[in-house]
Amino acid sequence: MAAVPTSWFLLLGAILFVIGAAGVLVRRNALIVLMCIEMMMNAVNLTFIAFARHLDSLTGQIFVLMVMAVAAVEVAIGLAILIELNRLRETTDLDDASSLKG
Amino acid sequence: MVLQLPQVLFFVLAATAVLAALGVIFNRNAVYSALSLLLNFFSLAVLYLMLNAQFIAVVHIVVYAGAIVVLFLFVVMLLGAGGEMRPRNWLNWNTAFFVGIAVVLLTLLGTVVYEGFIGGATGVATPQRVAELGQTEALGLALFTTYLLPFELASILLLVGMIGAVVLGQRWRATLRRSDKGDQ
Numbered sequence: 001m002a003a004v005p006t007s008w009f010l011l012l013g014a015i016l017f018v019i020g021a022a023g024v025l026v027r028r029n030a031l032i033v034l035m036c037i038e039m040m041m042n043a044v045n046l047t048f049i050a051f052a053r054h055l056d057s058l059t060g061q062i063f064v065l066m067v068m069a070v071a072a073v074e075v076a077i078g079l080a081i082l083i084e085l086n087r088l089r090e091t092t093d094l095d096d097a098s099s100l101k102g
Numbered sequence: 103m104v105l106q107l108p109q110v111l112f113f114v115l116a117a118t119a120v121l122a123a124l125g126v127i128f129n130r131n132a133v134y135s136a137l138s139l140l141l142n143f144f145s146l147a148v149l150y151l152m153l154n155a156q157f158i159a160v161v162h163i164v165v166y167a168g169a170i171v172v173l174f175l176f177v178v179m180l181l182g183a184g185g186e187m188r189p190r191n192w193l194n195w196n197t198a199f200f201v202g203i204a205v206v207l208l209t210l211l212g213t214v215v216y217e218g219f220i221g222g223a224t225g226v227a228t229p230q231r232v233a234e235l236g237q238t239e240a241l242g243l244a245l246f247t248t249y250l251l252p253f254e255l256a257s258i259l260l261l262v263g264m265i266g267a268v269v270l271g272q273r274w275r276a277t278l279r280r281s282d283k284g285d286q
Contacts, residue, residue, distance in 0.1 A: 003108040004152065012116045012149075014208040016123050016142075021204045023127035031132050031178060035139050038170065039123055042146055045162075053153045058244045061158050062252070065245070068165050069256040073263030075170050079177045080270035086181050 009050035017043035030085070030092045034078050041071050108152060115152075119145040132178045140171045157238045 016039060023036030045064045052060030085097055105113075118141065125138030143166045150159035245253055 003106050004112045008112060008116075009149070009153065012119065014205075015120055018201065018204045018208060019120065019123040019127065022201050025200045027127055029132060031174065031181070032127065032135055035126055035135055035174060038139065038166070039126065039142060042143065042166070045158075046146060046149060049150055049153045049155045049158060052155065058241055059249075061155055061241055062244055062249045064155075064158050065161065066252055066256055068161065069260055072165060072169065073259055075173055076263050076267040077270070079173060080267045082177060083180065084270055092181055 006050050006054040010047055013043045013047040013050070015043075016040075016046070028094050030082050030094050030097075033094065034075065034082070038071060038075065041067055112149070112152065115145045115149050118142075119149070133175070136171055136174045136178055139174070140167055143167050143171065154237070157241050 020036045020038075020040035020043060023039070024033050027033055027036065045067055048060040048064050048067070050060075052058060082092060086092060089096055091097070122138045122142035122145065126135045126142065129135045129138060143162065147159045147162045147167075150156075150162060
């Protein structure tokens with residue numbers, strides 16, 4: 001019973017991933033960039049689950065759980081770094097925090 | 103071709119997800135972006151339900167909508183939700199180039215994966231077996247037997263992340279830095 005083909009889900013995942021990637025590239029507010037990274041991870045999760053259904057395997061769903069753990073850690077650390085950056089530079093603009101560029 | 107109900111549902115949810123994703127990157131106010139992100143997460147959760155992944159859908163709502171978006175909103179409120187100072191030119195050649203590259207890459211990747219890997223169903227977790235075992239139980243069984251090591255590593259990762267966030271957020275570090283800079 002697969003009324004909705006797997007390829008539709010894959011296409012939706014690709015669209016969401018591209019929107020997230022575009023957001024990371026064009027937005028300079030570090031908060032929005034973090035949100036876009038979350039969106040990209042979710043697009044990958046959707047792909048994993050679509051393949052899990054298609055291949056009758058639970059491995060994709062297990063992997064999604066791992067991705068969720070990584071995403072939670074990433075957001076916690078990222079936002080902590082962002083608050084620290086705001087203390088030091090009083091900005092959340094990524095272009096103002098480019099001193100590591102050398 | 104007559105669309106069946108799941109297909110109509112898919113299109114509605116997909117449109118919601120894509121529009122919400124666009125809302126995240128087009129809103130100037132970070133609060134609206136966070137709320138669009140929430141909408142995106144909810145439509146994805148329903149899509150997970152459609153894909154027969156009930157446990158993942160619930161965990162997705164709890165972790166993303168319940169924890170991550172709330173954390174985002176806290177930080178947005180803390181740092182101020184103002185728009186970006188400089189208006190940026192959205193449609194320059196760099197952006198178009200990157201987006202084009204991403205689209206081409208993903209099309210290729212999707213085609214290769216779809217053509218190459220999808221034969222018949224190969225796994226053991228057929229819908230019938232999962233249904234008689236129960237989705238959550240089947241997932242837990244796999245998580246605690248085959249995938250025990252990744253599971254434990256994830257807990258260590260979470261511990262490291264927690265310690266890192268606490269260390270980064272400590273106030274004495276900020277005052278130390280400030281005295282290093284010598285401006286206060």
